[in-house]
Amino acid sequence: MLGKQGFNEWAAEYDNTVRESERQGTYPFAGYSDVLTEIFEAVDEKQQASILDIGFGTGALASALYNKGHRIFGIDFSSEMIERARKKMPEAQLVEWDMADGLPPAFDGLFFDCIVSTYALHHLEDADKWKLLKQLLKRLAPGGTLLIGDIAFRTTEDRQACRNEYENVWDGDEAYVVFDELETALSNIAKCEFKAHSHCGAVIQLRPECPFCHPVYDLEQRIVFETANCWFLQHGKAQGVLEGSGVIVPKQHRSSPFELTPHEWQETQELLGLVKPFLEKIAPDGYTLGWNVGEASNQSIGHSHLHVIPRFNDEPYAGKGLRHWLKKPENRRPGQGREER
Ligand SMILES: [Zn+2]
Ligand SMILES: [Zn+2]
Structure with missing residues (x-):
């Protein structure tokens, strides 16, 4: 010493x-x-x-x-x-x-x-x-x-x-x-x-602290595609139930898509263009794409990430999408009387 x-x-x-x-x-x-x-x-x-x-x-x-x-x-x-x-x-x-x-x-x-x-x-x-x-x-x-x-x-x-x-x-x-x-x-x-x-x-x-700022730290995180400002990542642990699923993230820390720059939006689109033919190899019947923002929506990592989830006709939950359970009556807020559509 x-x-x-x-x-x-x-x-x-x-x-x-x-x-x-x-x-x-x-x-x-x-x-x-x-x-x-x-x-x-x-x-x-x-x-x-x-x-x-x-x-x-x-x-x-x-x-x-x-x-x-x-x-x-x-x-x-x-x-x-x-x-x-x-x-x-x-x-x-x-x-x-x-x-x-x-x-x-x-x-x-x-x-x-x-x-x-x-x-x-x-x-x-x-x-x-x-x-x-x-x-x-x-x-x-x-x-x-x-x-x-x-x-x-x-x-x-x-x-x-x-x-x-x-x-x-x-x-x-x-x-x-x-x-x-x-x-x-x-x-x-x-x-x-x-x-x-x-x-x-x-x-x-x-x-x-942020795993999406540092995907290289996680040996199970695979950088599949990369542009100047964004990545498409697939995590090993996510491949079990949701085969082929991944996220598109900006390389810079943005807490939500509301903060993405025009470049990052453009490259998100570019990456979607690369990801779709790549995922077509596993022949999905559809896709669920989406962002969660904030704790109420269960955003688990505070770094903007677009979930790209291939969907299949033989899934038990086939036919059910993002809004499926959100629009159920049980999800009605206290004191909110209106009928949902
Ligand atoms: Zn981050
Ligand atoms: Zn998420």
Whole structure:
């Protein structure tokens, strides 16, 4: 285990402001070493992990991990930082790139065991942060984790309290994460955990949660057809009773079809055009196509998915469709008197 002692090198690198702020436990850098130490230890539990560092700065955290045998990838928008970091990590893949633009083409097709970012994300406005985090979550390898260490608060009240206490030195240009807001922005997409290391420093851990954002994680999920923005998926477990059934989903997380973009609609149609001849091999007598939206309709996965279900004349429920049981009298809402048609 590498304790605080092991991070002397960091101490040698921060400027005096950081050091003083941390030593006195004041905004903005209270808890700094603890934040970096926790992330270092969490990542170092993995063996020879591939690690992407977003905004690595001088490369202090990344080079500590590099020296433990992990494979380091990183972006930073400062060429000076890249030069300094490169000296410490000659084998690392470091790219000069602005995180506001997502990830560089050099990293296309790569997945990472851990993605880390320390004291960098507060340079992005909230909307841009959530957008970047959603992109990064898609680049985690199975079992992967995204770890953020930064000035951050659990609630808006906590942030306001810190702001009031330090109003003379508070940096209004920086956008510090409020965990409650992050959790809302990533609901259904990632499991989020918050661990405070001081009144203004925290580690936030994100793990992907949505199976349709990450079909490759599930060995039974088969990507049958793919367009630029959508997939047609068949799950092994669904093939027993509902032979041939599958779902068309957008690759980006959309909670329902009401949120699909024109491209996604168009590609949903394209995929239907590929799926039908494909399913014709099992000679269905008909199809049931449809979306459930919201809990009331029993939408079990909060990522828009069009069910494509081949139907057969010899099914016990042949002749019964989507509305069959919904329109039964037992499904009448309390106090709703009208006869159904
Ligand atoms: Zn999703
Ligand atoms: Zn469903």
